[in-house]
Amino acid sequence: MTLEIPEVVINRLPVYARALADLADAGESVVSSQALGDLLDVTPAQIRKDLSYFGRFGKQGRGYNVQGLLARLREILGLDRRWRVVLVGVGRLGQAIAEYGGFSPQGFEIVAVFDSDRESVGKPIGGAKIRHSDDLDAFLRTNGVDIGIVAVPALAAQQVVDRLVKAGIQAILNYAPMTPHVPHGVTVRNIDPVLAMQSMTFYIKQREPAGK
Amino acid sequence: MTLEIPEVVINRLPVYARALADLADAGESVVSSQALGDLLDVTPAQIRKDLSYFGRFGKQGRGYNVQGLLARLREILGLDRRWRVVLVGVGRLGQAIAEYGGFSPQGFEIVAVFDSDRESVGKPIGGAKIRHSDDLDAFLRTNGVDIGIVAVPALAAQQVVDRLVKAGIQAILNYAPMTPHVPHGVTVRNIDPVLAMQSMTFYIKQREPAGK
DNA sequence: GCCTGTGAAGGATTTCACAGCC
DNA sequence: GGCTGTGAAATCCTTCACAGGC
Numbered sequence: 001m002t003l004e005i006p007e008v009v010i011n012r013l014p015v016y017a018r019a020l021a022d023l024a025d026a027g028e029s030v031v032s033s034q035a036l037g038d039l040l041d042v043t044p045a046q047i048r049k050d051l052s053y054f055g056r057f058g059k060q061g062r063g064y065n066v067q068g069l070l071a072r073l074r075e076i077l078g079l080d081r082r083w084r085v086v087l088v089g090v091g092r093l094g095q096a097i098a099e100y101g102g103f104s105p106q107g108f109e110i111v112a113v114f115d116s117d118r119e120s121v122g123k124p125i126g127g128a129k130i131r132h133s134d135d136l137d138a139f140l141r142t143n144g145v146d147i148g149i150v151a152v153p154a155l156a157a158q159q160v161v162d163r164l165v166k167a168g169i170q171a172i173l174n175y176a177p178m179t180p181h182v183p184h185g186v187t188v189r190n191i192d193p194v195l196a197m198q199s200m201t202f203y204i205k206q207r208e209p210a211g212k
Numbered sequence: 213m214t215l216e217i218p219e220v221v222i223n224r225l226p227v228y229a230r231a232l233a234d235l236a237d238a239g240e241s242v243v244s245s246q247a248l249g250d251l252l253d254v255t256p257a258q259i260r261k262d263l264s265y266f267g268r269f270g271k272q273g274r275g276y277n278v279q280g281l282l283a284r285l286r287e288i289l290g291l292d293r294r295w296r297v298v299l300v301g302v303g304r305l306g307q308a309i310a311e312y313g314g315f316s317p318q319g320f321e322i323v324a325v326f327d328s329d330r331e332s333v334g335k336p337i338g339g340a341k342i343r344h345s346d347d348l349d350a351f352l353r354t355n356g357v358d359i360g361i362v363a364v365p366a367l368a369a370q371q372v373v374d375r376l377v378k379a380g381i382q383a384i385l386n387y388a389p390m391t392p393h394v395p396h397g398v399t400v401r402n403i404d405p406v407l408a409m410q411s412m413t414f415y416i417k418q419r420e421p422a423g424k
Numbered sequence: 425g426c427c428t429g430t431g432a433a434g435g436a437t438t439t440c441a442c443a444g445c446c
Numbered sequence: 447g448g449c450t451g452t453g454a455a456a457t458c459c460t461t462c463a464c465a466g467g468c
Contacts, residue, residue: 006437014410018389032449040391044437044449052451060450061446077410078417096308097405102389106406146416147409168420171412173405177230177314179252188414189408193309193385194318197359197399198226198289199381203399204358205290207382218459244427251430256427257461273468311426 009050013073015040016047020070032063068196082107084144088160089151090115090130093175097151098126108147112139116156133160146170154178221262225285227252228259232282244275294319296356300372301363302327302342305387309363310338320359324351328368345372352379359383366390 019039023031033044040047051057051069054076054091058064074080087098096115098131113125116133123130124203131139139145148164150157150172164172174180177195182188231251235243245256252259263269263281266288268278286292290370297320299310325337328345335342343351351357360376362369362384367389376384383399386392389407394400 004424008437010414011407011411014407014415015391017410018407019391022390034449041393045441046437048449048451049438056451058450059446060444061448062430063449076414078413079410083409083416085415092308092311092313096304100405101411102406103305103378106410108406108409124396147412161286170416171409173408173412178229178234179227181253185419187412189412191403191405193229193312193403194314194320195223195226196385197295197315197319197320197383198229198291199223200359200399200401201290201295202222202225202288204295204382207397220459246427255461257458257463260427260429261460268429270428271468272466273426275427 005053009053010077011056012042012046012050014075016050017070017073017079020066020073023066028066031069032065033058035063064114079107082109083146084109084111085147085149086111086130086136086140086145086164087113087149087151088115088133088136088164089153089156089175090117090120090125091151091153094151095125097149097175098128100126110149111145114139116152136163137167140164140169145169147173148174149175150180151175155208217265221265224239224254224258224262225289229285229289229291230278232278232285235278236282240278242275242364243278243281245270246277258298275395291319294321295358296321296323297359297361298323298352298357298376299325299361299363300327300342300345300348300376301365301368302329302332302337303363303365306363307337309361309387310340312338322361323357326351348375349379351379352376357381359385361385361387362392363387 016036019036033047037044037047057072059070082120085111087094090098090113098110103110110126112130112131113128114131114133114136115121118132120130121132146197149167150160153158154176157178158180161172161180161182165182165186170185172180174188174190177192178186228248231248231400245259249256268286269281299306302310302325303359310322315322320332322338322340324343325340326335326343326345326348330344332342333344360381362372364372366388369386369390370372370392373384373394377394377398382397384394385393386400386402389404392400
């Protein structure tokens with residue numbers, strides 16, 4: 001049910017939630033779609049329309065209660081619980097992810113870390129011990145895991161994705177520079193700073209007529 | 213000119229280019245929009261339409277020359293030259309970025325690294341020496357810098373963005389968990405794994421009717 | 425026969441604009 | 447007077463479907 005909500009809308013909700021959290025921290029108790037839009041470079045109409053998919057959260061003439069709307073968005077997004085995450089790949093990038101402090105405070109707990117290199121198995125990282133990839137499937141089946149993070153080289157990534165999917169993982173955050181194939185029903189988000197750079201250069205180039 | 217090309221199209225071009233590079237590495241010399249689409253989970257019509265904004269690169273009955281199309285895309289995106297990048301912020305995240313080996317082979321050269329912490333100034337990192345943020349403006353004006361990477365805490369990020377913009381930087385890769393404000397003509401891409409996670413949980417939740 | 429390039433159609437998303445309420 | 451919620455309009459983007467070339 002409720003599957004008619006556009007994905008673009010879903011992708012904006014966390015941004016709204018983040019801004020609302022900032023407003024709450026700043027002691028604001030009410031915000032209008034106009035004010036929130038100014039903060040996020042989004043039109044007020046878009047914010048109102050996005051929210052209207054889920055209910056009526058505002059008060060005419062006033063705006064939205066910051067805490068109240070934040071709580072509702074967190075509920076809608078499922079951020080009112082903690083999520084269990086496994087990380088696969090402990091190269092340079094994987095290490096940085098394992099030691100990144102930003103996930104846990106937001107409710108994403110890296111409960112296990114895997115690598116295919118037998119040398120590194122057993123070493124502690126970001127509070128967990130590195131396990132061997134061979135134990136991935138068993139671990140996933142025994143422990144309730146919600147999300148997988150893939151941080152292995154591109155050539156190994158599809159295999160890892162396949163194993164995660166086969167074990168029932170429904171959401172994958174992919175750091176490998178490739179496009180993973182997943183069956184319908186599995187959600188993927190790709191993090192690739194190089195691709196982001198490569199689209200920006202187009203626009204720089206546009207503005208510098210003849211190119212150095 | 214050529215500013216009628218949808219941004220979504222521009223954002224897909226690097227993905228196409230990456231797949232073409234992989235095909236080239238695999239020794240493929242020709243690819244159809246169908247085959248490329250299968251690789252990327254994109255419809256063939258979309259690929260053909262996207263490319264049609266820039267010219268006619270294929271041959272009926274055959275498909276596209278892999279090397280040829282790759283070269284054209286790289287040219288369109290401005291990937292046929294090297295780009296000079298500065299990194300601001302050398303906390304945990306900034307360090308990982310500075311030492312990340314993925315930018316340079318793709319033509320993005322981190323030519324200088326800045327931090328506001330005087331303790332760390334002078335220390336070597338990823339091949340550069342850390343400079344103090346106070347020297348950022350002078351550096352940008354003296355050296356030709358194309359792109360800025362922001363990896364400072366959210367509260368300091370807008371200030372850094374403002375300084376980059378004031379110095380004429382036209383593209384910013386933002387790792388801070390906030391929405392930067394930039395004037396028209398400056399391109400921003402945000403990298404935020406937490407937001408990516410937070411949109412995926414919505415979909416997991418959808419599929420698990422009543423919550424754990 | 426296969427596959428591109430592309431107008432036209434269709435679908436999705438954004439914006440408008442205003443009734444209704446505080 | 448200020449602001450939401452929302453149908454309707456406008457815009458944007460994707461997909462269709464086929465003429466044309468290899």
